[in-house]
Amino acid sequence: MSDVILDIRGLEKSFGALKATDGVTLDLRRGEIHALIGPNGAGKSTLIKQITGEIRQDRGSITFEGQAIDGLDAAARARLGLARSFQVSSVVPEFTALENTMLAVLGAGGGVFRFLRPALHDPALTDPARFHLDQAGLAGRAAVPAGVLSHGERRRLEIAMALAMRPRAFLLDEPMAGMGAEGARDLTAILSDLRAEAPILLVEHDMDAVFALADRISVLVYGRIIATGSVEEIRANAEVRRSYLGEEA
Amino acid sequence: MGRVRRMRQAAIVNAAVFALLVAVALAAHVLGAPYVVTLATKAAIFAMAGVGLNLALGYGGMVSFGHAAFFGIGGYVTGIFASHAAAGTPVLTLPFTVAGSAEMLGIWPMVMVVTALAAMVIGALSLRTTGVYFIMVTLAFAQMVYYFAISWRAYGGEDGLSFYVRNSFPGLNTFAPIQFFAIAAALLALAMGFVALVTRSRFGLALQAARANPQRVMASGIRPFALRLTAFVLSAVIVGLAGSLYADLNRFVSPAMLSWHMSGEIMVFVILGGVGRLAGPVAGAGVFILLEQVLGGVSDYWQALLGLLLLAIVLYAPGGILGLLPGGRRHV
CATH class of the missing domain: 3.40.50.300 (P-loop containing nucleotide triphosphate hydrolases)
Incomplete structure (x- = not known):
């Protein structure tokens, strides 16, 4: 089994x-x-x-x-x-696609309680996030706020975030x-x-x-x-x- | 998307707002107007309280109507240590002896510890609720502290607690208005720098995500409660330090520092200047003090005009005063 x-x-x-x-x-x-x-x-x-x-x-x-x-x-x-996507797209609209995916990387990898280093200059977050955005076909849209992505792109972003969770x-x-x-x-x-x-x-x-x-x-x-x-x-x-x-x- | 440019513009606006405050104080000093220096000091202190609240309210989405509790606790810790130092008696003898202190560098760590402990308790209980209930529960806690202070005869009760000598700082004469201003402005700058770092950090990323979409944060394996409680405590510590400076400014603390009017005023600094904008509360506090001075001379009912201004801001410029300037859109 x-x-x-x-x-x-x-x-x-x-x-x-x-x-x-x-x-x-x-x-x-x-x-x-x-x-x-x-x-x-x-x-x-x-x-x-x-x-x-x-x-x-x-x-x-x-x-x-x-x-x-x-x-x-x-x-x-x-x-x-256990990585999920939502029936109604559930992303953080004012975050870019990259930042949304970084959030998922952060959740999976831990180390949330770090206060001083800028997250956007932290390759431990940005590298995996870019990789998973690429996997979901969103490589070119990393810097776009999720709120202005098209509906289809947001669904892909959810996939990228699910991938970033290192899902089982x-x-x-x-x-x-x-x-x-x-x-x-x-x-x-x-x-x-x-x-x-x-x-x-x-x-x-x-x-x-x-x-x-x-x-x-x-x-x-x-x-x-x-x-x-x-x-x-x-x-x-x-x-x-x-x-x-x-x-x- | 011009995002980098917008962030750079926002940084320039933040620096400019702070520089303006410093310039006003310096000009007043040079022109021999110590009263105006003191007003600028008051603005810097209020701004720092607003910067602290903004971390919880603007970035964390926690509309706390009880931050006067931390402002007042910071003030009372300062007053209590100073009065014991003057009387030569210890603050505590049980469970261990804590001596009074008349030095800011000795008092500030105490202020930070006490406000952090208070915020942990108040935050842990309040954050079980959301929305309007959170507002009411934080208000209720602040009122409890307020009434406790009123009934605490040993430290002046309703009349408040005076201490006649402003606490000292190594190498400075804290009684010289411009030197005390320098201390307040330096702490304000530190608080702004700290909040700027925190909001860009991993923690800040998760905190702001939890404001916008807690369900998503939970699905990412992060509990919003722990994020919010941490931000609430950090926010309270900054407000507590501002309260300590305010007590030193007046050499007096009273339950008024703990009242819901104070909570409301701190919130006004944030909303007037710009919610979730680093220098928003600085602009807000500056404008508040300016209006108080200019309009307060015209009519005792100047707060009615403040109300109208606030209404106009909320309706037509929800980004606050700074929202009207370049780089004004809120960013991560």
């Missing part, structure tokens, strides 16, 4: 009478992209937030690289190498959201290469991207996983077609 990086067992979370997560068992294995799909309100974001530690589950366990992480907060989980696993929450067809194609290529760095749990609505990228797909409906399997198996699954894919597939 050493291939399992992230192991989620029997996760439950209720908000009042609403069971947002209802006994979810899911794993993420080395070298794969595991896509999580499902209709709006299925509880995908709630599930991601329980994995990152932004909210706590009511029941069940999450194991990351053999270590139970249920008691850790979001910052501690991030330092273990990526949690990408709808990285394609709001991107044009061309941007989505470019990002698909970047994500495909990313799985070699660390496995990806990918929440995505863009079915073209999911079918192009995923090694495995899990379908979440009303807080429950109704099917897990390869692209072909999910495409052929009658229940999935009925409850989610519908006309699309």
Whole structure:
């Protein structure tokens, strides 16, 4: 079982009478992209937030690289190498792309409590940040404030920041959201290469991207996983077609 | 993007604002107007308090309405040490003996330690809240310190505490207005230099990120709470030192230094001059003192005019006075 990086067992979370997560068992294995799909309100974001530690589950366990992480907060989980991107771009708008990426380098490498040396002249921060910006295809945009980057560029910046976290696993929450067809194609290529760095749990609505990228797909409906399997198996699954894919597939 | 140029312009503006303050004091000294030198000293001290608050408010996004607590604690520590030195009695005998002191270099470290401890307690509790609750909780803590000072008879209670000799500084005559100004201006310059370094450092990068997007900072593996508490304490120490100078300026401390009016005034220096701008509070404090002198002579209700000016700034020039000058946009 050493291939399992992230192991989620029997996760439950209720908000009042609403069971947002209802006994979810899911794993993420080395070298794969595991896509999580499902209709709006299925509880995908709630599930991601329980994995990152932004909210706590009511029941069940999450194991990351053999270590139970249920008691850790979001910052501690991030330092273990759980790198996430957000559904709505979440960057620091007045920081440049470089500074945003430096922040992620800083989080992963530690040494935040240094007060006197200018961060922008610190190669231990700027070199890795430039490297990861380049990886995400943003080399030429390092000095541009994140707030004036295009939507697609901001999504790439999130990828660069996730890479800078020295991730052991990526949690990408709808990285394609709001991107044009061309941007989505470019990002698909970047994500495909990313799985070699660390496995990806990918929440995505863009079915073209999911079918192009995923090694495995899990379908979440009303807080429950109704099917897990390869692209072909999910495409052929009658229940999935009925409850989610519908006309699309 | 002209970013480097903008930063250079901002640095020039910062230096120019500080130089203007020094020039006013020097000119007044040469022209034989010690009263104006003292006003410039007051402006430098208020500016330093504003520079300190700005670290928490402007860079850290913590709208503290309780920084008078640190200003006043700095003042009271100074007054208490000075009065004990004059009386020849120790400040403390338990758990260990602490002697009084009439030397600034002996008093300042005490001021820094006491304000830092107070800020750790107040900050650790206040920073569990955000937004308007944070404002109210910091105000509540400052009011607690205020009422404590009023009821503390041993140090003058409501009447405050006088000490008749301004504390000394090696090689200087602190009673000469221009020499005391030099001390205040030097501390102000040190505080500005310190804040400039801190805001450009790793810590400053993370602190400013936590102001703009705490969720992202958390996802990067850094806890905003620790950043904010550290900035809050550093900010309080600077304000405490300003309070110490203010006590020395007046040779008197009273609960007024701890009152919410004082918290409000320090905030006004920052907002008037420019939130998150290094020299903003210097410009703000200078303009405040100027208005107090010029308009205060015309009418006792000069603060109504200050209110109008503040309103105009907030509505039409949210970058403050310095926001209207080149390099005015806030930067990292």
